[in-house]
Amino acid sequence: MAGIRLIKSRIKSAKNIAQITKAMQMVAASKMKKAQEAAVSGKPYADKVYESISELSKMTDSSFHRLLSQKGEGDKTLIILITTNKGLCGSLNTNLFRKCLQWFTNAKLIDCIAIGNKGAKFAARAGYNLIADFSDKTPFTVYTGAVIDIVTQKFITGEYKEVIVVYNNFINALNLIPDSRMILPIGKIESTEEEIHKTLNSTFLIEPDPVQLLNFLIPHYLEVQVRAAIIQAEASEHSARMLAMKSATDNALSLSEELTLIYNKLRQEQITYEIADITRSQLSLN
Numbered sequence: 664m665a666g667i668r669l670i671k672s673r674i675k676s677a678k679n680i681a682q683i684t685k686a687m688q689m690v691a692a693s694k695m696k697k698a699q700e701a702a703v704s705g706k707p708y709a710d711k712v713y714e715s716i717s718e719l720s721k722m723t724d725s726s727f728h729r730l731l732s733q734k735g736e737g738d739k740t741l742i743i744l745i746t747t748n749k750g751l752c753g754s755l756n757t758n759l760f761r762k763c764l765q766w767f768t769n770a771k772l773i774d775c776i777a778i779g780n781k782g783a784k785f786a787a788r789a790g791y792n793l794i795a796d797f798s799d800k801t802p803f804t805v806y807t808g809a810v811i812d813i814v815t816q817k818f819i820t821g822e823y824k825e826v827i828v829v830y831n832n833f834i835n836a837l838n839l840i841p842d843s844r845m846i847l848p849i850g851k852i853e854s855t856e857e858e859i860h861k862t863l864n865s866t867f868l869i870e871p872d873p874v875q876l877l878n879f880l881i882p883h884y885l886e887v888q889v890r891a892a893i894i895q896a897e898a899s900e901h902s903a904r905m906l907a908m909k910s911a912t913d914n915a916l917s918l919s920e921e922l923t924l925i926y927n928k929l930r931q932e933q934i935t936y937e938i939a940d941i942t943r944s945q946l947s948l949n
Contacts, residue, residue, distance in 0.1 A: 674926060681916050695902045699902070708891075712883070712887045719877050730881055731848060740772060740823060740824065741775075741827070743827070743828045756781045763841075767791075776810060779803065803896075811885045830892040832899070839899040844888065
């Protein structure tokens, strides 16, 4: 009897877990839909601004603006690490952290701005120097201005040789890729083969001149790149959580079915023993 009661209790627990994870899956799916629309609609614009800055910087003397080239003697790298505040999103953060350890092997030369407390905790474990942690408020886009202020100030003083944004790139609901993008110095941004081909086969008429355009675009460029990375990371988070909760729901229901089968077998055995006892008792009386 004790074993049957224990299994019955486990069946109830598994069903309760399935109800909870199913609700969390639906919430994550709702959030993912909004975040996905923002990520997909904003990505072409962010990529085009990135491409435009890359091309304009090649037409301009690097001495024109302090963000076009490295001015200091520093050999350190500043990374903007965008992760999540909460867990229950599968291996999303773990995959990103694994890539970070591959990309940035010398922890002594890495300073980190963490957006999301999972990233802040990882930076401490990895030995990165955490100079700022933005994880108190959501959505993280409210921190865009503060992050840009820190980045530009420290880069202009020559403290870092480059600034790299590290985040999860949202391709689709099933394809979330750890990615990195160098945003400073602008003069070192490399174009893809496709962009180079377009440039070689196109003649651009620029009005006004590249210097004036860069003077206007550079602040906007930094804001767009950081904001776009945050939006991509948020869409990845909700998508990963939706998939993780769906998997948890399926596993809980599967466990419930297996336990129900075991419960029915034990119950059937108990009934058989009780019938056998009654039969033996009747035979002994006769």
